Amino acid sequence: MQTSTCQNSGDCKIPDRATLPRDLYRKLADFVAALPQKEGHMVTVLHKAQSLFGYLPREVQEFVAQQMGEPLAKVYGVVSFYTFFTMVPKGKYPISICMGTACFVLGAENVVESFQKVLGNIEVGEVTHDGKFSIDCLRCVGACALAPVVMIGEKVYAKVTPDMVKGIISDFS
Amino acid sequence: MSEKKQIRIATRNSGFIDPENIDSYIAAGGYLALAKCIEEMTPAQVIDEMKASGLRGRGGAGFPTGVKWGFAAGYKSDTKYVVCNADEGDPGAFMDRAILEGDPHSVLEAMAIGGYAIGGNKGTIYIRAEYPLAIKRLKIAIEQAEEKGMLGKNIFGSDFSFDLDIKYGAGAFVCGEETALINSMEGDRGEPYTKPPFPAEAGYWDKPTIVNNVETLAAIPAILTKGASWFNQIGTETSKGTKVFCIVGKINNVGLIEVPMGITLKEVIFDVGGGVPNGKEFKAVQTGGPSGGALTFKDLDVKIDYEGLAACQSMMGSGGMIVMDEDDCMVAVSKFFLDFTMEETCGKCTPCRIGSKRIYETLDRITMGQGTMDDIENLKLMSTVIKDTALCGLGQTMPNPVLSTMRVFEDEYRAHVIDKKCPAGVCTSLLEFVVVDEKCVGCTLCAKVCPVDCISGKVKEVHVIDQAACIKCGACLEKCKFDAIIKR
């Protein structure tokens, strides 16, 4: 799992804990209650939790542990194993740059650098200070014929070159 | 993509039918094979037919599918599972996604056939969360098949029932390995475990389980409708049928192809793929993803099948083919793959966890120009040891990119170490940007664009780059209108 420097330094903007909406916890509890059985559904529940909260901070993990009747260590073990799960919030527009082989061979590394530069030198895994953008690298989104590929939210950009980056960012401001 | 030399079996319907409409699949002969199995064949006959077809797993290992089913059928148990491996972690391969999006019913049908053959009533598709469209189409397909009575209780009025559900991956390459996949389906960390027991004996919830790849499954209905003897005429002595490849990278016709086993690399790259663009020289093609290796310009006559690729220190893998040209540095490519495995190793076994890091560091040193001849020997030694000692396929195949590129391009490694040069001009630490005196007109553009101000010279005089301060960003080279700056 990718840990970002800002996560370690505590620099990123993590929303105030109290602001995690109560009704989302209720939704999650309902989801767990509706499962045919709890056994074997840890990953399923965490997927649900992340789709509700957007990320999986400690208190959400504690809640999942309590709902599933499992130790927190087990929940954390699963969360930290899979790259899809994140313990820090993503930007409003999460930028995912494919670093799969096809994209790499066609210059994805330079695209990453270009995004970093344009967004004020944030690291991969970090969020910009205004919380608007975050950069992540993915391993192949299965669109290799369009390499290098960048996804921002649901939107897919194909055959991206470093000089296209400024224009792409301005689509979102 | 050129249809020349292609034979479509696994991808027979993709692009030709409406994947969200079961009637469209049925009109193309869909669910006939399942009906035939249930109504006319015993489970043992289905397994014999699969064995006779010679179909081998398309997920990487190439294990004969009929034999695997035979094992699972042999164990007594109240519950048995059929699992479809749709984790497709190999970067550069997307055939499984294409099949699931274009022809989801063929996979469902094959899973039901597998269930009938081994005596199992439950199936699970483990799919990566990165494939939302494929997930949506699978859900629609399952619903429609249940409505029509082709899945669910008493299929075709028989006493055979088969239920399907979907579980999602969460972004871990190792979860494609079947034992790790089973752990992940059970909701745990996706770490592999030691085989035996093989999943066919004790897999999902410790019950007999067959794990099959999407492409393997998609071919099965066609094989059972047309017969094993039709299928095993295609291909080579040891590898029957066709294989889907994704050719991507530096190639003119990018995309999916399905070709008979035994086709030569030359045919794939030049006849089907249309060769390398921009008049560049073909250098190598990476097959089998991070677990595979490079086939090079010297291997153009190699026949592509499981054994042919293994003989070149590569492997079939899932069928990704990444084409590279003269501008790609093989050391940098190996480093890229080791970076991948280093991040994706689950950390359970020592050779893989520490070995990947040590190989990566060595390659990194070499690309920085700090390598020694000992490093090259150590790379070979470490690679062999890791191959022999790692727990699962991830670690056992991790050194392949190094070993296979060393096989042909050892001189490229040596050039990095001895001459401190990167022949392909990729490894920036080993590059020098220099001004060609005869061409420089002294326009000062390069000096203006240099981010570290390391270019000096007066107007209309030849400029000089201060090598010690240069950060090798290449901005000057791009800016110069007179081709007066070169990298070497």
Ligand SMILES: Cc1cc2nc3c(=O)[nH]c(=O)nc-3n(C[C@H](O)[C@H](O)[C@H](O)COP(=O)(O)O)c2cc1C
């Ligand atoms: C590290 C690793 C990753 C793998 N990834 C995949 C994968 O993404 N998809 C797949 O079908 N098989 C993958 N496999 C192969 C599976 O372990 C297993 O052999 C395969 O799913 C069996 O199905 P088959 O017999 O139809 O090929 C992987 C194996 C290893 C060692």
Ligand code: FES
């Ligand atoms: S490698 Fe980038 S989409 Fe496949």
